[in-house]
Amino acid sequence: MAATTRARVGARLLVSLLVAAMTTLVAPTPSAAAPRAAHTPVVFVHGYNADPGVWGSLRADMKAAGYTDDELFSWGYDTDESVNETLSGQLATYVAEVRARTGADRVDLVAHSFGSLVTRWYVKFGGGAPFVSHLASIAGPNHGTATAWACAAWSQGCRDMTPGSYVAKQLAAGDETPGSVSYATWWSNCDEVINPDNSVPLTGATNHPAGCVAHNDLLTDDGVSRGVRSFLAS
Known part of the structure; x- marks a missing residue:
């Protein structure tokens, strides 16, 4: 009886050892942390009376330079809305969604024209500074443009672009380039929309x-594209 019991115990022990050995062979090793994206996600913000499609050329250039579709995001919005009361908050929500989707701590913002006011308000007053690494303003009416008076009667977005508007004054007050964000602008002395031309540059x-490049042609200009890509890589 004792011999039988010892045999059963020995058999069970042998089975246990075999199972343990097999488990060691097939058990997955702890997975390494998911590799971080090669680039900081980019959020493109179009200008007045436009849509995300305007970024086709620059997106193509960035993909050719190594960016993926999962790193490039084009935000669409109603450009007749208020910069400070509506659009900045909507951009904040969109940036939060991009960060959640990509796992990135911060994003880069690339804005054209009116989009420059939205992105700058988000960074300066909308709590966006900790979540933005670079802000590129292409042909932004950063200190207002007289051409916006043509649509100011029916569009709050246009009123926000006029010289001396509440938005223009607040963005120009104090530090024009706040936070740890890196800022760059691109402007043209042949821009038929931004008047005066020197409305674009920002202190800091x-x-x-x-x-000499037209307002919308700045979106497809090779020199601007190279400059923006170099800036985002810095």
Whole structure:
């Protein structure tokens, strides 16, 4: 009886050892942390009376330079709404969604024209500074543009772009480039929309003259594209 019991115990022990050995062979090793994206996610913010499609050329250039679709985001919005009362908050929500989707701590913002006011208000007054690494303003009416009076009667967005508007004054007051964000602008002396031309440059930013390039052509200009990509990589 004792011999039988010892045999059963021995058999069970042998089975246990075999199971343990097999488990060791097939058990998955702890997975390494997911690799971080190669680039900081970029959020493109279009200008007045436009849509995300305007970024096709720059997006293509950035993909050719190594960015993926999962790192490039184009935000669409109603450009007749108020910069400070509506659009800044909507941009904040969108940036939070991009950060949650990508796992990134911060994003880069690339804005054209009116989008520059929205992005700057988000950074300066909307709590966005900790979540933004670079802000590129292409042809932004950063100190107002007289051409916005043409649509100011029916559009709050246009009123926000007029010289001396509440938005323009608040963004120009004190530090124009607050936080640890890196700022850059691109402006043209042939811009038919931004009047005066020197409305674009910001104190504290790296300001780039693009030469004689029309307002919307700045979106597809090779020099601007190279400059923006170099800036975001810095």
